[in-house]
Amino acid sequence: METLVLLLIALLCVSAGAIGALMGIGGGLIIIPLLTLGFGVPMQEAIGASLIGVIATSTGAASKYVKQGLTNVRLALFLEMSTTVGSIIGALIAVYTNQTVLFLMFSILLVYAGYTMLRRTEVLFSPEQAEAAGQIVDLSCQYVDARNSCEVSYGVKGLKKGLAYSSVAGMLSGLLGVGGGLVKVPVMNVCMCVPLKAAAATSNFMIGVTALTGAIIFYGHGLLNAYLCGAVALGTFAGAYVGTMLMAKYSASDLRKWFSVLLFIVAVTMVLKAFGLWGGA
Amino acid sequence: MPPQKTLCSVVQPILRWGMVLSLVLMFFGLTLGIFTGAEQTSVVPLERIPSQLLELDPAAFLTLGIVLLIATPLARVFGALCVFIKERDRKFVLVSLVVLLSVTLAVILGAA
Numbered sequence: 001m002e003t004l005v006l007l008l009i010a011l012l013c014v015s016a017g018a019i020g021a022l023m024g025i026g027g028g029l030i031i032i033p034l035l036t037l038g039f040g041v042p043m044q045e046a047i048g049a050s051l052i053g054v055i056a057t058s059t060g061a062a063s064k065y066v067k068q069g070l071t072n073v074r075l076a077l078f079l080e081m082s083t084t085v086g087s088i089i090g091a092l093i094a095v096y097t098n099q100t101v102l103f104l105m106f107s108i109l110l111v112y113a114g115y116t117m118l119r120r121t122e123v124l125f126s127p128e129q130a131e132a133a134g135q136i137v138d139l140s141c142q143y144v145d146a147r148n149s150c151e152v153s154y155g156v157k158g159l160k161k162g163l164a165y166s167s168v169a170g171m172l173s174g175l176l177g178v179g180g181g182l183v184k185v186p187v188m189n190v191c192m193c194v195p196l197k198a199a200a201a202t203s204n205f206m207i208g209v210t211a212l213t214g215a216i217i218f219y220g221h222g223l224l225n226a227y228l229c230g231a232v233a234l235g236t237f238a239g240a241y242v243g244t245m246l247m248a249k250y251s252a253s254d255l256r257k258w259f260s261v262l263l264f265i266v267a268v269t270m271v272l273k274a275f276g277l278w279g280g281a
Numbered sequence: 282m283p284p285q286k287t288l289c290s291v292v293q294p295i296l297r298w299g300m301v302l303s304l305v306l307m308f309f310g311l312t313l314g315i316f317t318g319a320e321q322t323s324v325v326p327l328e329r330i331p332s333q334l335l336e337l338d339p340a341a342f343l344t345l346g347i348v349l350l351i352a353t354p355l356a357r358v359f360g361a362l363c364v365f366i367k368e369r370d371r372k373f374v375l376v377s378l379v380v381l382l383s384v385t386l387a388v389i390l391g392a393a
Binding site for chain 2: 003006052055056058059060062063066067069073074077078080081084085087088091092136137141142208209211212213214215216217219220221222223224225226227228229230231233234237
């Protein structure tokens, strides 16, 4: 691949890293169509590079978010149990399912999640309430919102529901190769009462583990293009850094609105994908 | 130290060093590749990385960076597991083990 092309790919991947770090998603949604449609990279190489980009976004952003306390490490590990198991089930049954129907169903789910996030305001569940509810594990956490230096302490609600829904998120990412973060953030924010910034940071953190298995398999089969992966990783690393800066600048309610918009946009691309009109369905 | 702080003090350096090391290696590999105009583009198998590093093969530097990057999320689950074992937090020892086991299972199933 030519130097100039690699440089351009790295530059464009900065946006994927920034949106990924800000919204708690992987960025594969941006990287894959960018590489396949924009640069004519074969699908398999694009997926491989995107997996590496996703891990770079997750690691780069998390090294800052963990320090700030935005990432709820316990909650992340707790939900990772069901997302990883879900993604295995998803990958196993992917061969037997109709992708077109799945993409359409997924887009309906995204529109519903976006609508719910727009309509409802954020509800805070206090650590005391969580303790009184006597849950199986204590996932309460606190962070300082860099925007207004306010300390936010929160408890986590509906653990069983969250676990069940995240297995669906994992299954969808195993089935369709996209969408773990897009489902996890609304689940944490709406069903489990995790403040949006913490939900995005935690989801972003979790995505590193989700992408890991795919990346190992691709590496084992020698399917990764070293230069492409390098360029994508460098771009997304830089983007993740930008994303963490933006997170400190904007309010949670702004981010919530943008997240809904993102869900609607992805829903449209999923419909296009269902009919084979977007980035190789 | 409160549990959340201890956990962060272990997980954060893992993420940071994983990021810095892979970043430096990939940047070096890319720069070297651009200046020497290497032909090989696919990743180098694990066992050939050391010898090709000595030959200053750009793909080997890039691959080592990629491998370190992939290993970082796994290392932070291990790091968290160690903290939970030390704190005798049985529930979370179990949670971390389930995560590690299902990742292993996914890799085995995916490779087959």
